[in-house]
Amino acid sequence: MNEFDVIERLSGLLPPAPPEVLVPIGDDCAVLRLGGGTWAAASDMLVSGRHFKGWADPADVGYKAVAVNVSDVAAMGGTPRFVLVSGAAPDPETALGVFEGVAEACGKFGVYPLGGDTTSADALTVDVAILGEIEASPVLRSGARIGDLLAVTGELGASVAGLLALEEGMDGFERLKARHLRPRPRVEAGRAAAWLGVGAMIDLSDGLASDVRHVCERSGVGCRVDLDLLPVSDDTRELAASLGRDPGVLAATGGEDYELLVSAPEQVLRTLSETVEVPVTVVGEVTRSDMDFRRGEDVVEDLSGWDHFE
Amino acid sequence: MNEFDVIERLSGLLPPAPPEVLVPIGDDCAVLRLGGGTWAAASDMLVSGRHFKGWADPADVGYKAVAVNVSDVAAMGGTPRFVLVSGAAPDPETALGVFEGVAEACGKFGVYPLGGDTTSADALTVDVAILGEIEASPVLRSGARIGDLLAVTGELGASVAGLLALEEGMDGFERLKARHLRPRPRVEAGRAAAWLGVGAMIDLSDGLASDVRHVCERSGVGCRVDLDLLPVSDDTRELAASLGRDPGVLAATGGEDYELLVSAPEQVLRTLSETVEVPVTVVGEVTRSDMDFRRGEDVVEDLSGWDHFE
Numbered sequence: 029m030n031e032f033d034v035i036e037r038l039s040g041l042l043p044p045a046p047p048e049v050l051v052p053i054g055d056d057c058a059v060l061r062l063g064g065g066t067w068a069a070a071s072d073m074l075v076s077g078r079h080f081k082g083w084a085d086p087a088d089v090g091y092k093a094v095a096v097n098v099s100d101v102a103a104m105g106g107t108p109r110f111v112l113v114s115g116a117a118p119d120p121e122t123a124l125g126v127f128e129g130v131a132e133a134c135g136k137f138g139v140y141p142l143g144g145d146t147t148s149a150d151a152l153t154v155d156v157a158i159l160g161e162i163e164a165s166p167v168l169r170s171g172a173r174i175g176d177l178l179a180v181t182g183e184l185g186a187s188v189a190g191l192l193a194l195e196e197g198m199d200g201f202e203r204l205k206a207r208h209l210r211p212r213p214r215v216e217a218g219r220a221a222a223w224l225g226v227g228a229m230i231d232l233s234d235g236l237a238s239d240v241r242h243v244c245e246r247s248g249v250g251c252r253v254d255l256d257l258l259p260v261s262d263d264t265r266e267l268a269a270s271l272g273r274d275p276g277v278l279a280a281t282g283g284e285d286y287e288l289l290v291s292a293p294e295q296v297l298r299t300l301s302e303t304v305e306v307p308v309t310v311v312g313e314v315t316r317s318d319m320d321f322r323r324g325e326d327v328v329e330d331l332s333g334w335d336h337f338e
Numbered sequence: 339m340n341e342f343d344v345i346e347r348l349s350g351l352l353p354p355a356p357p358e359v360l361v362p363i364g365d366d367c368a369v370l371r372l373g374g375g376t377w378a379a380a381s382d383m384l385v386s387g388r389h390f391k392g393w394a395d396p397a398d399v400g401y402k403a404v405a406v407n408v409s410d411v412a413a414m415g416g417t418p419r420f421v422l423v424s425g426a427a428p429d430p431e432t433a434l435g436v437f438e439g440v441a442e443a444c445g446k447f448g449v450y451p452l453g454g455d456t457t458s459a460d461a462l463t464v465d466v467a468i469l470g471e472i473e474a475s476p477v478l479r480s481g482a483r484i485g486d487l488l489a490v491t492g493e494l495g496a497s498v499a500g501l502l503a504l505e506e507g508m509d510g511f512e513r514l515k516a517r518h519l520r521p522r523p524r525v526e527a528g529r530a531a532a533w534l535g536v537g538a539m540i541d542l543s544d545g546l547a548s549d550v551r552h553v554c555e556r557s558g559v560g561c562r563v564d565l566d567l568l569p570v571s572d573d574t575r576e577l578a579a580s581l582g583r584d585p586g587v588l589a590a591t592g593g594e595d596y597e598l599l600v601s602a603p604e605q606v607l608r609t610l611s612e613t614v615e616v617p618v619t620v621v622g623e624v625t626r627s628d629m630d631f632r633r634g635e636d637v638v639e640d641l642s643g644w645d646h647f648e
Contacts, residue, residue: 033430038437041437041438041441053452053453053454058422062373062375063372063373063374063375064373064374065372067372069420069452069453069469070454071422071455072455073424073425073463075463077459077460078459079457112368112379112380112381114381114383114467116385116388116463120343127348131348131352131353135353140359141352141363142362143368143379144363145381145382145465147388147389148388149385149387150387151460151461153383153385153459155381155424155465155467157465157467
């Protein structure tokens with residue numbers, strides 16, 4: 029049984045959704061109609077030993093816990109507004125460090141902390157629940173259409189490269205380490221994409237190879253992605269080379285980039301690219317069926333992403 | 339530094355509250371004005387080894403994680419509506435067990451699960467964030483007035499008695515064990531109290547001695563509580579006797595009863611008592627200053643409640 033089996037089994041336990049629920053469990057966020065507004069809701073938990081180790085200080089963990097939730101809201105085209113933060117820490121000083129990082133991220137992303145819970149535990153654990161406001165229509169994973177192009181914001185592989193540098197205790201590569209410890213969710217790009225009416229959107233938390241599969245399965249389509257097109261920075265390539273890793277594979281499978289994957293017609297992507305500050309790079313296209321990862325003309329097999337119980 | 343010091347220090351890190359925030363951090367829930375409605379938001383985390391041990395099965399933990407959040411909404415006078423559930427478990431089967439308990443509690447309390455997160459960790463950890471709808475005015479901790487009486491719903495001490503029975507591996511006492519494992523938040527009583535305009539309300543999670551202090555500090559008042567008046571059931575007394583514990587002290591300090599403590603004029607409490615199914619018992623009164631715990635005429639010293647970092 030893996031994470032996705034658990035989710036599958038859980039779906040059978042759900043009661044009927046009340047009328048306020050526009051989008052139930054299964055997308056980056058659930059979407060609710062509350063009063064006159066549309067709200068996105070999600071939560072994400074970070075656990076010591078699983079999502080981070082001693083190289084992350086408590087403030088980094090608190091910051092990232094907020095940032096990854098902000099990214100979920102960005103992937104619906106929403107604006108992050110409120111968070112609840114629960115933290116379990118081995119001592120009060122660590123808890124305070126976490127909440128300093130939380131407060132810093134809240135300031136950075138314009139999110140207000142409504143409260144939460146603090147408790148003690150051996151393993152530092154932070155769970156953030158977020159509410160975001162959606163002004164345009166929410167962008168779902170299910171809206172990819174045959175003929176759409178697939179594009180990503182920013183760069184891929186920097187986060188996993190930073191993780192490798194941290195794990196290996198390598199000097200330098202500070203930019204990559206920061207990308208891993210303090211992700212930059214793409215709120216502006218997500219909002220713009222929603223206003224432009226892109227077909228589908230997801231944030232790249234599990235890795236492109238895994239996340240594009242979620243989009244394709246939900247949309248009932250296939251895809252072709254060219255690893256040679258993935259936006260990979262020079263320092264990521266340098267790090268990969270120094271460890272004998274393939275930068276394209278790292279970028280496709282590394283996860284935790286918290287960039288956005290967008291499916292839309294070419295013209296919409298061009299407008300998006302002209303509208304937002306972050307680079308938007310076409311990496312493939314939506315096809316009738318099958319997940320086809322290539323490097324130029326060569327098929328790349330066995331790309332897989334992140335399974336939380338693997 | 340204890341839990342309350344952490345909260346104190348954190349308050350200094352908070353940005354200014356946006357206009358939707360009617361009640362910020364510091365009460366049972368934060369309260370938000372969203373669209374035309376008023377919403378209560380809170381989160382509570384349960385961690386293996388801290389909040390439960392091997393005597394709790396995963397479904398109990400999932401159930402309780404929802405129930406204690408429902409209790410926070412009840413304490414504002416709200417109706418629980420939506421939850422987000424994040425769970426960290428050592429294996430997928432345990433995670434599934436947790437979510438079965440979550441689903442059962444959601445059905446019981448009429449709450450819809452919007453989603454959440456699942457991850458792996460050594461220690462089973464469940465965090466639930468809740469949104470509840472408030473139709474009357476939210477009832478805060480700060481509304482206790484000199485001359486109000488203090489009353490509690492239901493019974494006190496049953497949960498800690500059940501915990502002791504579980505910890506000691508005692509046969510029998512099934513009702514008490516169930517009160518610990520599967521709390522019964524007082525949603526109906528909380529709503530009725532809000533409609534009747536009671537002064538202050540809090541749910542009894544830390545223990546009466548600690549929770550009444552929160553009300554008094556927020557309200558700028560004192561209290562006198564008579565331990566002889568606390569509603570303690572026969573089986574709780576029997577369990578206490580068999581372990582040589584004082585049932586009144588257990589009831590005042592045990593915590594996790596998830597009953598409501600209400601401050602209101604006598605006539606309002608009488609109406610509340612006639613309106614709701616659960617018993618409502620006067621246990622003391624609001625005074626000008628000082629926390630005064632008595633047994634009849636005798637002062638009881640050194641009652642303290644729960645500190646999550648103690």
